[in-house]
Amino acid sequence: MIAALRRFCAALSESPALWWSFLYFFCLLSGYYVLRPVREAMAASSDVAAVFPSAMIQFFAARGIALGEFTLQALFTGAFLIMLVLQPVYGALVSRWPRRVFLPVIYGFFIATLLLFYVLFDSGMPGRGMAFFLWVTVFNLFAVAVFWSFMADVYSNTEARKFYGYIGAAGTVGAFLGPILTRTLVDRVGIANLMLISAGFLVVCMVCILRLRRWAVLRERERRLTSGERPMGGTVWAGLRLVVQEPLLRWMALLVVTGVGVGTLLYNEQAAIVRRFYPDPQAATAYYATIDLAINALTLLVQLFITRLLLSRFGIAPALLIPGFAIILGYAVLAASPLPMIVAIVQIITRSSEFCLAKPARETIYTRVAREWRYKAGAAIDTVIYRGADLSFAWLHKLLSMAGTNAVFLGGLVIASAFTLGAFGLIREEKKLPADR
Template identity: 65%
Template sequence: MTPPAASAVAQRKGRFRGALAESPPLWWALVYFFSLLCGYYVLRPVRDAMGASTDVAAIFPRSWIALGERHGFEVGAFTLQLLFTGTFVAMLLLQPVYGALVSRYPRRVFLPVVYLFFIGCLVGFWWAFGTGASGRGALFFIWVAVFNLFAVTVFWSFMADVFDNEHAKRVYGYIGAGGTLGALCGPVITRFLVGPLGVANLLLVSAGFLAACLLCIMKLRPWARRRERELGDSGGEQPMGGTMLAGLRLVWERPLLRALALLMFFGVGVGTLLYNEQAAIVREFYPTAEGATRYYSTIDWAVNGLTLVVQVLLTRLLLRRYGVAPLLLLPAIAILLGYTLLAASPLPLLVATVQVVTRASEFSLSKPARETLYTRVDRESRYKAKAAIDTVVYRGGDLTFVWLHKALSMLGSKVVFLSGIGIAAGLVYGAWRVARAERSLPASPGPGNGAGTGSAEERQVHAT
């Protein structure tokens, strides 16, 4: 390593040590996100291999397959469409449950409940995989998607309680990097332990990482309460009240939240089209479950490796110097260019490359920028509206674009990617809308549940 490079590394290490010393909860936040994403990425390659599998009997219940045969309907021809539809339905059913939790129970109750529920589900799947229960593949695919969205949403909402906006700009890049390290370790665990342990026992490994998340929640609670006292807001340990579907109402009413929902919808669109094209490639070139799992593990490694580099080198610098606008606009423009290249030459290697860039830019740039915005809005927006955007809007986009892809794929990959150019343009527009709406936010939310959502006039309207 050359002296300038060594000096740069030393400086980054010094900044990281300084951030830990300045912000003690950063350590527990790092462990929390590492454990969460490591536990998730232990499961993800197995889920993706199921979605691309040609073994219909391993995915759907036998009764579904028989019903399709009686009506001349081949279930296996619509595997991803049915799985994504099931995921969306699950989100619609669970969103009111989540809304009820945050409306009726204080944080110290509903955060542990969410994670205990997921741990209990993993134990149930451990039994189902061990006994070969019918329909376990589809149920597991849907559950992993639900788990990822709800668990990560709860994590970032909690971080917005622990850190104020200025601290968030300094530490969110480090926290994201901690999660990326977990995302790198998860596929390694799956790759090397699936043989000796088997798929079923890997689920218990993931449950162990979620138990570590519970410990981190308990350790971070005092800092969340301290920040609330500094803001003159004691609401974090009290129920927020409101209706179960208040999150969707807030998204409809508030310009920033509407812009974030639009950004999420088109972001899901570009990702879903790529995911489905990638699944078609896997079915053709990697027909075995082992080969498919190995391919998806490689993609996850590439995504998370690139994400880590960007998070460490660029995310913090861009956030502190330029704010959220470049972190939202640059990935959107890069994805638009990627789809333009794919429309001209839809090669499998190029599809994989654009997929890596799309996911890595989302994790390293777009998501930290969006999460920083939630430190400047009220608690209802952080917990209710954010959950609605990250679950209902996200999976609604999945549902829309997975069926759109099915229709477009009949006309060929070039048509898919030409349509993707329009969707990517919508992503650029959504990023611009968020960057514009962000200018009206205060530096930090005021006390209570109603501040920090828009202009002073708008907040007064909502207060009445």
């Protein structure tokens, strides 16, 4: 404990930019986790009119389809289609404008739309659940993807292996605070005012971006890297093209797709349970907030005491393989004995290992590649490909669930094995990169 604290203090003195990185990620995840329980409650709601627009409900009802039976599938389909539309928009933004422009524009857009959702929830507008679910999905993926791409501008690979665990821990503390605020305030101020709280956190994120920019410029000058203060250029679809062409990015995509798969199967099972036992939206919101707190507790402990040690001394291999083998074991147990408590434990292991080990390990790789790889290809993997996997596995879950719970978890076991295979492939390709750029 004391040794870990000393290492942490030494890191702070070594890099003043860490303070602003901590504050940035803390506020980003605080703002997101204030909203996440609301999103989960909307997805699990039995009030179809609150989730979907009236015209959409009537359209499917006229064709003999009860939309409430396909809530998650419809939401994931909508999320994927929105990602397809936004990917070229994002590609055009980062291609034609310098970093000092497109980063504030992205966060400014999210702040403005949060103010709009305040009005929608305050008025109780029908269909607000679907709109909010889709928006939070876009916000989570794009805002976090942009954050890590920006961190790769600020830090070298050596610094990333030392600091990313600590930066992740700052985000985890924010992920703790968000559900606490939601659980404490949702009954007092209502769901609508949670939008304003989240918007306040994002305003602080914009301040951090402006402060961190000078360290990014300094690193680029010292190492003679391409400056992010000039437009990146390239095509709007360059990210997806790079993923197809480059073996390292293909393995990265496989790892993300299979990671989404094991998480989505568990998520959908959990949503079915919540729909039965927590029909009230505020009770469901409080339930999801409690689950997030448990996951974040484990994540924080690993980030503070294990992540830096693994990445600095052993590289990315242990941080990628440990989650893979743990998930295989978890799904094997679930396939043999699908008890509710075991489902919860595997959910905690799956999400926490992604946040504290697999995600930081993957992000250190982007410090050793060109900016187009991390801002375009990295964003494409974390948005379009991620949501495409989400959509595919949401429908796969619907198919497997017809054969029973055991079939779902046996399918998850196969996907978990593919996740581990992807980890081995990524480790092999990462070794071919230069030590630092």
